[in-house]
Amino acid sequence: MINLVSDTVTKPTPGMLQAMMAAEVGDDVFGEDPTVNALEAKVAALFHKEAALFCPSGTMTNQIAIKVHTQPLDEVICDEYSHVYQYETGGYAYNSGVAINLIKGRHGKITAEQVEAAIKPEADWLPKSRLVVLENTCNKGGGSYYTLDEIRPISKLCWHRGLALHLDGARIFNALVETGETPQAVGEQFDSISICLSKGLGTPVGSVLIGTKAFIRQARRIRKVMGGGMRQAGYLAAAGIYALDHQVDRLKEDNERARTIGAVLEKMPYASEVRPVQTNILIFDVNPPYTAASFLEKLAAKGVKASPFGPQTVRFVTHLDFTEEMMERVIGVLKELE
Numbered sequence: 001m002i003n004l005v006s007d008t009v010t011k012p013t014p015g016m017l018q019a020m021m022a023a024e025v026g027d028d029v030f031g032e033d034p035t036v037n038a039l040e041a042k043v044a045a046l047f048h049k050e051a052a053l054f055c056p057s058g059t060m061t062n063q064i065a066i067k068v069h070t071q072p073l074d075e076v077i078c079d080e081y082s083h084v085y086q087y088e089t090g091g092y093a094y095n096s097g098v099a100i101n102l103i104k105g106r107h108g109k110i111t112a113e114q115v116e117a118a119i120k121p122e123a124d125w126l127p128k129s130r131l132v133v134l135e136n137t138c139n140k141g142g143g144s145y146y147t148l149d150e151i152r153p154i155s156k157l158c159w160h161r162g163l164a165l166h167l168d169g170a171r172i173f174n175a176l177v178e179t180g181e182t183p184q185a186v187g188e189q190f191d192s193i194s195i196c197l198s199k200g201l202g203t204p205v206g207s208v209l210i211g212t213k214a215f216i217r218q219a220r221r222i223r224k225v226m227g228g229g230m231r232q233a234g235y236l237a238a239a240g241i242y243a244l245d246h247q248v249d250r251l252k253e254d255n256e257r258a259r260t261i262g263a264v265l266e267k268m269p270y271a272s273e274v275r276p277v278q279t280n281i282l283i284f285d286v287n288p289p290y291t292a293a294s295f296l297e298k299l300a301a302k303g304v305k306a307s308p309f310g311p312q313t314v315r316f317v318t319h320l321d322f323t324e325e326m327m328e329r330v331i332g333v334l335k336e337l338e
């Protein structure tokens with residue numbers, strides 16, 4: 001079976017497993033795991049920030065960021081497609097007691113003008129606009145990405161208006177290999193950043209939250225109360241260090257393979273609305289009589305697994321364990337379908 005359900009389905013490479021087995025570990029709740037400390041220092045330096053925190057998931061790093069940046073009765077401004085709104089079980093309300101103010105962006109991306117229009121005036125009866133969350137790349141937006149030129153006006157606005165700016169950078173490296181921009185330059189635009197190690201980077205577990213020392217000090221307390229304090233987590237952190245050293249540049253291949261498949265789908269009579277493929281996520285609609293479910297069933301019968309993204313919508317995600325040869329097979333299957 002060829003699995004295009006998500007880039008989270010990858011298994012550790014032999015080199016990564018070796019690095020994990022060789023990790024030096026300690027108790028990270030006491031701050032004594034040297035490998036976790038090394039990963040956190042490495043990621044903080046990479047993004048030109050003071051400190052970082054290793055967490056079990058990207059949901060947790062996003063939820064901790066919202067918690068640390070806000071007070072109850074505040075509001076978070078983000079695109080309606082945002083992971084923090086769509087796929088984190090409504091955690092912003094549950095964990096932080098905040099409201100959400102959704103912007104209709106373009107492929108999951110919003111502009112400074114839209115953010116400015118969304119900021120609420122101060123009044124006793126209104127939630128207080130406090131935090132803006134951008135997602136780069138945007139999952140539900142079809143892997144769309146922001147360039148720094150698009151981000152800068154938003155960070156400038158947030159700075160002027162006293163709002164915090166968080167980046168859900170679960171797939172930030174998929175964007176950076178396209179733009180050629182540096183993590184440092186991205187780091188300078190945000191108060192906090194969450195990156196996932198277990199998506200395109202291919203580790204089994206883990207995300208990293210990045211920010212100032214004071215922000216991370218509080219984030220550590222929130223991680224603990226959420227049950228995310230881990231002990232000999234260095235075995236997992238070692239996979240993250242390995243991924244950052246060896247598995248970033250190759251993300252370009254994932255992006256290219258998604259684009260190649262997208263170009264094939266453009267020509268298929270059963271597919272429409274193939275979203276612009278910017279990185280490793282490919283979203284398209286299937287025409288009736290197909291539904292997403294019946295199309296996926298047909299694909300599965302031919303050995304390709306993918307996920308529904310709406311009644312008529314299908315998502316493919318390319319990744320580390322999806323080879324060139326698998327891509328050729330998928331293209332063959334897509335051409336056989338009518």
Ligand SMILES: *Cc1c(COP(=O)(O)O)cnc(C)c1O
Pocket residue numbers: 056057058059060062083084135137138139168170171196199207
């Ligand atoms: C996957 C993902 C996350 C975090 O997901 P976890 O499964 O909790 O690690 C956050 N944001 C985006 C955009 C994602 O795709």
